[in-house]
Amino acid sequence: MELLRGAVRPYAWGSRTTISELLGRPVPAPHPEAELWMGAHPGDPSQLIASDGTERSLLELVEADPVRQLGSQCAERWGDRLPFLLKILAADEPLSMQAHPSAEQAAEGFAREDAAGIPRDAKNRNYPDPTAKPELLCALTEFHALAGFRDPGRTVELLRAVQTPGLAPHIALLADQPDADGMRALFTTWITLPQPALDELLPELLDACVQHIKDGGEFGLECRTVLELGELHPGDAGVLAALLLNRLVLGPGEAIHLPAGNLHTYLRGTAVEILANSDNILRGGLTPKHVDVPELLRVLDFRCGDMPILRGEPCATDGLRVYRTATPEFELSRMSWPAAEFSAAHAEGNGSQSRTGPEVPIAAGTPQILLCTEGAVRVSARNRELVLRRGQSMWLAASDPSVVLRPFGSAPTQVFRATDGLAATG
Template sequence: MHLLNNRVRPYAWGSRTTIAAMLGRQVPAPHPEAELWLGAHPGDPSAIVDEDGVERSLLDVLAEDPVGQLGPAVTDRWGDRLPFLLKVLAAEEPLSLQAHPSAGQAAEGWAREEREGIPREAGNRNYPDPTAKPELVCALTEFHALAGFRTPYRTVELLRAVQTPALAPHVDLLAAQPNREGLRALFTTWITLPQPALDALVPDLLESCVSHVKEHGEFELECRTVLELGERYPGDSGVLAALLLNRLVLAPGEAIFLPAGNLHTYLHGTAVEVLANSDNVLRGGLTPKHVDVPELLRVLDFGFGDMAVQTGEPIGPRRVYRTEAPEFELSRIEWSDGEPRVEVKLEGGLPRIMVCVDGRVRAAAVDGQVLELCQGQSMWLPAADPDVVLTPAGTSPVRVFAATVGSGAAGISSL
């Protein structure tokens, strides 16, 4: 077991208070802090801290001893690369509207851009690496998001409820074809509208949304979201696209899994996110960054329906969030006031990253090593380490998250 020193990403949509407070630093921070990265991503790898306080990049540690750090099953599949990245995400403002590619799409897109000689750090690069980027986000606070296409008939009801005359032909388009093809046609129409057409249509939509909110209509939350996005991104086609997506409010502990092709954006709140160790993002609006419409349309999945919200499979005080992704699996461990301080065992043989987000937790290995984590601290557990037993340290409520590889990966069991 080793303590980790992790990197903070200062994106403009981040919070000046959340991550700084969690890490015990000065609040407010001098600039927005959006993501705390825990892992071995080449862009911002964590550092392992030894007993003398000396730091070494986790990337270097993995390269020197991949089997000992990751285990033979992981190295057989992913080499010396840790397949997952854990984040604490603090969204004060909406992120860009985006989707991520499948493994096949990512490999093809990366090879194409390599042949074209696009620098990997270039602003117009879609595929800085050749891997997929599925992700799971689990709310720490009330967490607001748009994710996945809503059932078309409900979207037709929404569009008709907002009563924007200029939208009538678009509503008819989806009403006549309430399926994947209809969603693709409408989304493609909106995202490719010329700027003069957007500049005329979006203000009419916002005016209609104001009226709907004043009347406390059925789609008040969706209209409030459109108004917020329209204020931040005037004349952006992503404001229209937001009308097509499920509007979600996650309570703490609730999570959603975002597979390849899922169109989404996070609006506001704090969460733990675990994802495949990739930077591949196709943007669809709500951003000044590069938007490649043809490539986005190539990777989007126009399947529709309610997003499945998970609370985790209960295993004692532990909750495990199962997904189809082989790269990762997330567990949440909590001890609340007045509940038994039950021990939780994490079996050896797997690479793990654990972060304490509330309270203090004691980690004791069967070989006698002990580490204690307080809020904001994290640790690396190599595959070669023995079993570790977790117990609360003190009487305050404790909340801990642990990430490892998926339980279906190469026959690995994460329990």
């Protein structure tokens, strides 16, 4: 049980305030900070901070002794690789539109690109590794996203509400076949339009969206999103594709699970994200980066419908909710305690007042990362104890003893726990 120092990733779409404020650093940051990584990703592994202040790479520690760090079951499944990566994601601007492959698609694509001699760090490489990349995102603030293809009937209503002369012929592709095949036909048509056709169609669409908003139409949120994306990415086919996806607004604690083939983009907000430890991304637009349309179409899942919102399943332990999925690489759970009055007793040895509230036991035997996003918690194991404060994270190796979490101080407290999903998925 040791504190972690995560790695800050400075992507252009990030925030100059969110992550710096969380970590207690000067605000604003000198450049956008998009993600805080906690894990053993080879590109930017976290550092373990010993009690004497020395640091060790979590990646090197896992690779040196995977059974002790990951547990025998996890090491047998994934070797010396921690299967999940935990992040804080802080988006001030939309990310690229993207999807991720299944395990089978990733393994086949990786082998194919290796055989073709494409360097693994090449900009046109789709599969830098042979593994799947499912994701789960849980909102910390109001979080806006596009994810999954909307119900075809509802999408036809939206398209007719913003219909233009150029758009009208395309609507029939979905109206005449309101299912996954019709959605595939329409999306394929749009993503492969020649640039001159896009340059003619998109201005018409943006004008129609402006008029729809002025008229107080029912698709105002969707139209505002199209206008925002059109301004940031003029002439991009992803602006059209945004009309086909579920427009989501998540409240704090609400989550979405993005399995293989789910087309999505995050628009803005702050969230905790857990994902498989992979870099495989198939982009579909809203980016200057490489877009491989045939490969994207090969991995996309065109099944349509509402995107399920996860709120976490309550457990026997008060304040603990688990976001269950069928993903073996990870499981995310959330522990929360409301604001509380101090008890009269004082915590031994530090002069602080102790707090009443339910204890949350955390069993040993799996690799785990604890992340505190609000307040502070006392983490106790046998004769050792650490206080995990807002913005701090902690590594629990599989060989570490079980721990107990207790709220520390009177503020509302929230802690996320990341581990593998083998116990839940069998």
